[in-house]
Amino acid sequence: MHKSKESAVFAELLAESFPTVEDRAAHEREVAKLVAFAELLIALDEVRAGSKISKAELARRVGVKPSVISRLLDGKGRNVQLDTVADVADALDVYIEMRVRPQPKGKRARHAPIEVLAA
Amino acid sequence: MGDDWSVARTKRTQEDRWQPVFYETARGERPAWGFLTGEKTPIDVRIELLTTVRAVLQVGPPRFPTSTQRWRLMHKPASKKEVDLSGICEARDKHSNKLYRLFCVIDRNAPAHGLALPSLVLLGGVVKPARTEAPQSEYRRIDRYRKDYQATHRVALGRGGAEWWPDVGPDMS
Numbered sequence: 001m002h003k004s005k006e007s008a009v010f011a012e013l014l015a016e017s018f019p020t021v022e023d024r025a026a027h028e029r030e031v032a033k034l035v036a037f038a039e040l041l042i043a044l045d046e047v048r049a050g051s052k053i054s055k056a057e058l059a060r061r062v063g064v065k066p067s068v069i070s071r072l073l074d075g076k077g078r079n080v081q082l083d084t085v086a087d088v089a090d091a092l093d094v095y096i097e098m099r100v101r102p103q104p105k106g107k108r109a110r111h112a113p114i115e116v117l118a119a
Numbered sequence: 120m121g122d123d124w125s126v127a128r129t130k131r132t133q134e135d136r137w138q139p140v141f142y143e144t145a146r147g148e149r150p151a152w153g154f155l156t157g158e159k160t161p162i163d164v165r166i167e168l169l170t171t172v173r174a175v176l177q178v179g180p181p182r183f184p185t186s187t188q189r190w191r192l193m194h195k196p197a198s199k200k201e202v203d204l205s206g207i208c209e210a211r212d213k214h215s216n217k218l219y220r221l222f223c224v225i226d227r228n229a230p231a232h233g234l235a236l237p238s239l240v241l242l243g244g245v246v247k248p249a250r251t252e253a254p255q256s257e258y259r260r261i262d263r264y265r266k267d268y269q270a271t272h273r274v275a276l277g278r279g280g281a282e283w284w285p286d287v288g289p290d291m292s
Contacts, residue, residue: 004138004234004235004236005235005276005277006138006140006141006234006235006238006274006275006276006277007138007139007140007235007236007277008276008277008278009140009141009149009152009274009275009276009277010138010139010140010141010172010241011277012277012278013152013155013156013169014169016156017162017165017166017169018166027166027169027170027173030170031170031173031174031177034170034171034174034189035174035177035178038174038178038182038183038184038187039178041184042178042182042184045184073184074184074186074187
């Protein structure tokens with residue numbers, strides 16, 4: 001986060017809210033998960049919009065109710081179903097690369113637990 | 120400080136281009152701070168709302184999906200009797216059958232009125248029982264904060280030397 005006098009107030013609240021190293025690490029993991037899910041939905045919806053495919057048409061291609069697609073792409077569901085994501089990607093003629101990799105040994109070099117990379 | 124950071128950031132994100140700020144009233148009150156740290160808001164809720172705000176900042180407020188359980192863009196109300204908060208975003212959480220709403224405005228032009236970066240302005244919050252509407256007076260209060268911010272661009276300033284910064288950035292100027 002950029003340091004400015006005005007953003008320092010938020011930093012003060014973060015410091016107060018996450019007092020220990022463990023609290024901060026857990027917070028960062030939760031932020032990283034939210035960011036990854038949001039980036040995934042944004043990426044899929046950009047492909048859909050760029051291909052001029054309506055959500056209704058995408059639902060027809062996937063074989064689900066339109067509400068399922070809306071819930072997924074609008075982020076209304078609390079949990080993103082990997083199964084649906086894969087079907088949506090296939091229907092949009094794209095694929096998603098996933099790799100499971102070990103964390104680096106050094107504690108400070110740990111990566112976020114999940115990250116969506118730009119295509 | 121940044122040294123006790125245990126989840127390293129692998130890349131710079133939108134969070135380096137957007138900043139969170141607290142709207143401040145003419146009397147020096149910070150309603151969003153009061154909401155987040157007040158007795159009515161459990162620490163678990165505060166943590167959830169702060170997590171949402173950080174994620175929105177990292178993705179970039181204009182890009183973050185605005186129909187999610189956690190983050191929503193307000194639309195025009197169905198009835199003219201209701202306060203129009205359209206254009207305001209809310210970070211949302213539910214806890215023990217109560218709904219917690221932290222209202223924010225996205226200010227892309229913040230640098231034009233003296234802030235360091237485009238800003239996500241935390242206005243204030245509302246708590247209400249699930250499946251109910253908060254009193255319109257609560258929404259009017261939030262709308263008043265928005266209008267006052269838009270007129271004055273008054274935000275809270277930190278004392279500096281914050282204990283912990285979530286990222287390594289340039290020194291505070």
